[in-house]
Amino acid sequence: MTETKDKKTFYITTPIYYPSAKLHIGHAYCTTIADAVARFKRLAGYEVFFLTGSDEHGQKIQRTAEEQGITPLEYVDKIVASFQELWQKLEISNDDFIRTSEPRHHKVVQDFFKRIQEKGDIYKGEYTGLYCTPCESYWTELQLDENGCCPDCHRPVEKVSEEAYFFKMSKYADAVLKHIEENPDFLEPVSRRNEMINFIKQGLEDLCVSRTSFDWGIPVPGDEKHVIYVWFDAVINYITPLFGDAEKMKKFWPADIHLVGKEIVRFHSIIWPCMLMAADLPLPKKIYGHGWLIIGGDKMSKSKGNVVDPMLLIDEFSADAIRYFLLREITLGQDGNFNRDALITRINADLANDLGNLLHRTLNMIGKFQKGILIAPKGENEIDKSLKSDAMETAKNYRRLMENMQISDAVRTVWKFIGRSNKYIDETAPWTLAKDETQKQNLANVLYNLAESLRIVSILISPYMPATAKKIHDQLKVNQPFEKIQLEDAETFGRLEDNHEVGKPEQLFPRIEVK
Ligand code: ME8
Numbered sequence: 001m002t003e004t005k006d007k008k009t010f011y012i013t014t015p016i017y018y019p020s021a022k023l024h025i026g027h028a029y030c031t032t033i034a035d036a037v038a039r040f041k042r043l044a045g046y047e048v049f050f051l052t053g054s055d056e057h058g059q060k061i062q063r064t065a066e067e068q069g070i071t072p073l074e075y076v077d078k079i080v081a082s083f084q085e086l087w088q089k090l091e092i093s094n095d096d097f098i099r100t101s102e103p104r105h106h107k108v109v110q111d112f113f114k115r116i117q118e119k120g121d122i123y124k125g126e127y128t129g130l131y132c133t134p135c136e137s138y139w140t141e142l143q144l145d146e147n148g149c150c151p152d153c154h155r156p157v158e159k160v161s162e163e164a165y166f167f168k169m170s171k172y173a174d175a176v177l178k179h180i181e182e183n184p185d186f187l188e189p190v191s192r193r194n195e196m197i198n199f200i201k202q203g204l205e206d207l208c209v210s211r212t213s214f215d216w217g218i219p220v221p222g223d224e225k226h227v228i229y230v231w232f233d234a235v236i237n238y239i240t241p242l243f244g245d246a247e248k249m250k251k252f253w254p255a256d257i258h259l260v261g262k263e264i265v266r267f268h269s270i271i272w273p274c275m276l277m278a279a280d281l282p283l284p285k286k287i288y289g290h291g292w293l294i295i296g297g298d299k300m301s302k303s304k305g306n307v308v309d310p311m312l313l314i315d316e317f318s319a320d321a322i323r324y325f326l327l328r329e330i331t332l333g334q335d336g337n338f339n340r341d342a343l344i345t346r347i348n349a350d351l352a353n354d355l356g357n358l359l360h361r362t363l364n365m366i367g368k369f370q371k372g373i374l375i376a377p378k379g380e381n382e383i384d385k386s387l388k389s390d391a392m393e394t395a396k397n398y399r400r401l402m403e404n405m406q407i408s409d410a411v412r413t414v415w416k417f418i419g420r421s422n423k424y425i426d427e428t429a430p431w432t433l434a435k436d437e438t439q440k441q442n443l444a445n446v447l448y449n450l451a452e453s454l455r456i457v458s459i460l461i462s463p464y465m466p467a468t469a470k471k472i473h474d475q476l477k478v479n480q481p482f483e484k485i486q487l488e489d490a491e492t493f494g495r496l497e498d499n500h501e502v503g504k505p506e507q508l509f510p511r512i513e514v515k
Contacts, residue, residue: 008045008046008047009046009047009048009049009251009252010038010041010046010047010048010049010256011048011049011050011051011252011253011254011255011256011257012034012037012038012041012048012049012050012051012255012256012257012259013034013050013051013052013238013255013257013258013259014030014031014034014051014052014259014260015030015055015259015260015261015264016052016053016054016055016098016100016234016237017052017053017054017055017083018054018055018058018060018061019054019055019056019061019075019076019079019080019083020060020061020064020079020302021079021302022079022082022307022309023082023083023086023310024300024301024302024307024308024309024310025293025300025307025308025309025310025313025322025326025338026292026293026299026300026301026307026338027310028086028090028310028322028326029290029293029326029330030259030260030261030290031052031087031090031092032090032092032322032323032326032327033259033290033326033327033332033407034050034052034257034259035050035090035091035092035093035094035323035463036323036327036407036463036464037257037259037402037405037407037463038050038093038094038463039093039462039463039466040402040463040487043459043462043463043485043486043487044399044486044487045486045487045488047251048095049095049096049241049252050093050094050095051094051095051096051097051098051237051238051241052087052092052094052097052098053096053097053098053099053100053237054076054079054080054083054097054098054099054100055100055230055234055237056072056076056080056099056100056101057100057101057216057217057218057227057230057233057234058133058136058216058217058230059133059136059211059213059214059216059230060133060134060136061075061076061216062214062215062216063133065216072216073101076099076101080099084097085311086310086311089311089314089319090310090314090319090322090323091319091320091323091466091467093466096241098237098240098241100218100233100234100237104240104241105218105233105236105237105240106218107244108236108239108240108243108244109218109228109232109233109236109240110218110219110221111243111244112236112239112243112275112279113209113220113221113228113232114221115279116167116275116278116279117221119278120168121167121168121171121278122165122166122167122168122209123165123166123168124163124164124165124166125163125164125165125166126161126162126163126164127160127161127162127163127164127166127208128159128160128161129159129160129161129208130144130157130158130159130160131157131158131159131160132150132152132153132155132157132158133158134150134153134155134303135150135152135153136229136230136231137150137152137231138207138208139151139157140205144157152263153303155303160213162211162212162213163212163226164208164209164210164211164212164226165208165209165210165220165223165226166206166207166208166209167206167207167209167232167274167275167278168206168278169204169205169206169207169271169274170203170204170205170206171278172204172273172274172277172278173200173203173204173274175274175277176200176204176270176273176274176277177197177200177201179273179283180193180196180197180200180269181197185285185286186269186283186285186286186287187265187269187286187287187289188286188287188288188289188333188405189288189289189333191333192262192265192269192289195265196265196266196269196270199266199270200270204270204274207229207232207271207274208229209228209229209232210226210227210228210229211226211227211229212225212226212227214227215227217229217230217233218233231267231271232271232275235267235268235271235272235275236275238255238258238272238284239253239281253281253282254281254282254283254284254285255284255285256284256285256286257284257285257286257287257288258272258284258286258287258288259288259290260287260288260289260290261289261290261291261292262289262290262291262292265287265289268284268287268289269287269289272284288332288333288405289333290332290333291330291332291333291334291335291336292335292336293330293335293336293337293338294335294336294337294338295308295337295338295339299335300338308338310322313343317343317347317512318467318509319467320464320465320466320467320468321343321346321347321351321509322343323464323465324346324347324350324351324411324464324465325342325343325346325347327407327408327411327464328346328350328408328411328412328415328464329342329346329408330408331408332405332406332407332408341514344512344514347509347511347512348511348512350415351468351508351509352508352509352510352511352512353511354415354418354419354422355415355418355457355461355468355508355509356507356508356509357422358418358421358422358425358450358453358454358457359454359472359475359505359508360505360507361422361425362425362447362450362451362454362505363475363476363502363503363504363505364505365430365431365434365447365450366447366450366451366502367502367504367505368434369430369434369443369447370443370444370447372501372502372503372504373499373500373501373502374444374447374448374451374496374497374498374499374500374501374502375441375444375447375448375498375499376444376448376497376498376499377441377444377445377448377449377494378441378444378445379441379445380445381442383424383427383428384445384446384449387420387421387424387449387453388449388493390417390420391417391452391453391456391493392491392493394413394414394416394417394456394460395456395460395487395490395491396491397410397413398410398413398414398460398490399487399491401413402463411464414457414460414461417453417456417457418457421450421453421454421457424446424449424450424453425446425450428442428446430443430446430447433446448496451476451496451500451502452493452494452495452496454472454476455472455473455476455478455490455495455496456490456493457472458470458472458473458476458478459485459487459489459490460490462485468508468509469482470482471506471508472508473485474503475502475503475504475505475506476496476502476503477500477501477502477503478496479497479500
């Protein structure tokens with residue numbers, strides 16, 4: 001994926017979230033996917049840079065802060081702290097966190113602005129148009145919905161007329177269209193790609209990139225009564241940690257994936273690429289537009305009042321259970337339902353039963369029949385052979401599916417193997433073998449193969465459920481430090497040594513009683 005870079009590196013981003021309210025489980029969905037991909041890539045030996053952050057400027061924030069009688073910074077400080085707490089609780093492994101109010105970001109945005117301005121791609125003019133403050137988006141008359149409101153959020157737009165700076169986006173329309181058409185991997189899934197191609201074909205106007213009616217933003221260099229348009233400021237966050245550092249830039253830019261929700265694909269696949277072209281910088285390799293988390297048939301969003309608080313869910317069910325549900329239940333690119341009953345069913349069936357029982361039964365039998373000590377296997381029968389080949393096939397498919405961002409399919413593949421391993425216990429009936437002295441080696445083979453299967457499972461699930469993966473690793477007492485484990489370790493069967501002592505089983509997920 002990163003052949004053009006000098007090292008095996010991988011750079012993934014989430015959108016930076018508006019601190020207009022508490023984050024809901026829909027936001028956590030995007031960040032969890034990005035985290036699973038980042039962890040997978042680390043496991044596959046890449047040097048990963050995973051970025052998220054907060055998008056703090058704009059008229060909406062300024063107005064809300066004024067209403068509360070505090071400064072915008074006081075207002076955002078508190079909310080951004082709650083974002084960071086949530087990501088920590090959800091085990092998000094981001095390498096940096098950009099707050100757009102930080103001086104390092106201001107500097108990069110102003111440098112970027114100047115660079116394009118010096119090239120002649122930013123000019124001063126008069127803006128008269130329609131502005132949606134909640135979405136911080138400009139619209140033309142033609143783009144409004146049937147009620148004359150914002151086509152995205154369907155709230156009223158405001159007529160704005162002011163002196164403003166413009167970015168010559170029209171100049172790059174053909175180039176960006178060509179790029180999207182010639183590079184099928186650039187914008188996925190294909191439905192979003194078609195949407196954007198149609199959008200550009202209707203013509204791209206120059207983009208108004210400054211405002212004078214409020215001041216909570218980054219000043220236009222040399223003309224401080226203007227602040228830079230919040231979306232222009234926001235997308236630049238993706239290069240903030242790299243810009244001005246030639247080595248880091250070379251290592252991580254272009255980004256491998258900008259993962260974003262479907263309603264903001266336009267900003268990422270059209271406006272941001274035009275800006276990068278104007279700045280003579282390479283375009284990101286992929287924009288992936290995921291679907292929405294739906295609740296009761298509607299997009300989960302604060303304005304609809306149907307949000308689910310991820311903090312409460314984590315406290316009730318654990319971060320790993322929530323992560324598992326989001327990754328397993330929703331096919332990336334499509335909308336998916338969030339439903340408490342479905343969550344509980346998954347926890348009980350997949351986590352407490354399938355995975356929990358496999359671990360518990362295996363460690364219990366090794367303890368009971370062999371005093372917790374594994375004995376190296378000798379010989380194999382057809383059932384053993386098929387388990388081992390299924391394990392290797394699973395690891396191979398998993399790598400391919402994760403590389404292709406088919407995350408829910410990858411999760412399913414692992415659970416199919418967990419089911420297969422549980423079936424292996426029933427097929428081999430170790431409790432019967434244990435009663436017959438002549439079956440001692442066969443029993444040892446079965447228990448060894450089960451411990452190995454679990455060792456492999458713990459590696460494969462580590463991008464999805466890092467805490468659970470570590471618990472399995474610890475209960476198996478794998479010698480290798482957990483942090484050093486690589487995907488390759490799951491691609492060989494037979495790593496545990498003769499005489500290896502395993503631990504006692506401890507419950508991974510309690511069953512949830514349904515009232
Ligand atoms: O758009 N299901 O911020 P934001 C899935 N600041 N994803 C959802 C969702 C749901 N129900 N609700 C929201 C912004 N999201 C800008 C981004 S990037 C340079 C600037 C996703 O806080 C949404 O699709 O409104 C988007 O990708 C992300 O949360 C941030 O939304």
